[in-house]
Amino acid sequence: MSALHVRGRGLPGGEEVQWWIDRGVLSAEPIANADTVFDGGWIIPGLVDAHCHVGLGPGGAVDIDEAVSQAEIERDAGALLLRDAGSPVDTRGFDDREDLPRIIRAGRHLARPKRYSPGLPIDIEDESQLPAAVAEQARWGDGWVKLVGDWIDRGIGDLAPLWSDEILTAAIDAAHAEGARVTAHVFGEEALPGLINAGIDCIEHGTGITDSTIELMLEHGTALVPTLINIDNFPGIADAAGKYPTYARHMRDLYASCRSRVGAAYEAGVPIFAGTDAGGMIAHGRIADEIEALKGIGMSPTAALGAASWDARAWLGRPALEHGASADLVCYTEDPRRGGVSHPDLVILRGRAWGGANG
Secondary structure (H helix, E strand, C coil): CCCCCEEEEEEECCEEEEEEEHHHHHHCCCCCEEEEEEEEEEECCCECCCCCCCCCCCCCCHHHHHHHHHHHHHHEEEEEEEECCCCCCCHHHHHHCCCCCCCCCCCCCEEECCCCCCCEEEECCCCCHHHHHHHHHEEEEEEEEEHHHHCEEEEEEEEEECCHHHHHHHHHHHHHCCCCEEEEECCCCCCCCHHHCCCCCCCCCCCCCHHHHHHHHHCCCCCCCCHHHHCCCCHHHHHHHCCHHHHHHHHHHHHHHHHHHHHHHHHHHHCCCCCCCCCCCCCCCCCHHHHHHHHHHCHHHHHHCCCCCCCHHHHHCCCCCCCCCCCCEECCCCCHHCCCCCCCCCECCCEECCCCHCC
C-alpha cells in the first residue's frame, strides 16, 4: 500500500496540519510520492466511544459475526477507539484485524445474583469473593474492570447498592494492584459515596450525583461517563416497572434531573467523557449523538468533541495525532464542532483509508 498524505486544520487549536502515513504510522516528516487523500478540511484523532458494548444486542450476547458488524458500524462512524464497558463475548481476536477499531476491554460485569441483566455478569455469590474476581478480570482485560454498583433490589422495590463499603475498598485496591482501573454502573444516589471513597476511577451513568458526591469526585479525581442518550430510555424503563412503583418513580426523577446534575458536575470540574452505552438499548454508531447531548449540558462544541476524541484518548492512555503513533484519524470537509460528526468524509484506521473515494 502506498504512503498517504492528509492536509487540513487540526483541533482543538485550529492550526494548519499535515500528516504522512506509511505502514500504518503517522509521520510529521514528508514522505516522497505519498498519495494526498484529503486536503483542505478538518483532521482530528479518531473518535472514542468510552462506553460501548461490542458483543451485546437488545437480546443479550450476540455471535461473533454480529460483533464484527457492530465494530464495523463504529468504524464507519469514526469511532476508532472503544472502551468496552463489559461484555460476555470474547473479542480479543479483533486485535489482529486492521479493519476494526481498537478495543479497551473491561472483561465481564461483576454483580450479585439477580442484580443485573440476566446472562451478562459474573454473579458473585458472596461479596467476600469480589476482590479475587476483580483481580481475575483485571488480568483478563485491558486495564479496566466493571462493577455493577446498584440495581433494583426487588425485595425493597427500588435501586440499592450491591456491595458494602469495606468490600469495595478491598476490591478496588485489588484492581489497582494489578495495574487496572475500575468503573461502575450506577443509576441512583445511595451507592455513589461508597464507590468514590473506595477509590473508584470512573462512574458510568451517574444520574444520582448530588452536590456532595460531586465534591467527592473532585476530591478523588473520579471521572464520569454519563451516557446521556441512553438515559433517554429511563421513562420507558419506568413505564415497564408497574410492579415496582417506588423504583419507577425514582427512575423518572433521575431522568428529570440528569442533565442539570451532569451539567453541575461539568461546571465544577469533574472530568466527563463521551460514551453511548451502545449494544443494548442503544444502536451502535451513535457517538455523534452523545457529543450533541454533551453540548446540551453546557460543554462547548470544542470540549464536547474533545470528550470523544483527544481528551478521551489522553484519559485512556492512548495517543492522539503525533509522530510515530498509529494512523487513526477522521477527516471532515466542514468544521465538526458545528455538526456532521456522524458522517466523516474520510476515516483512516491503522493507516488504511475508509470512506469517500477510498472506501
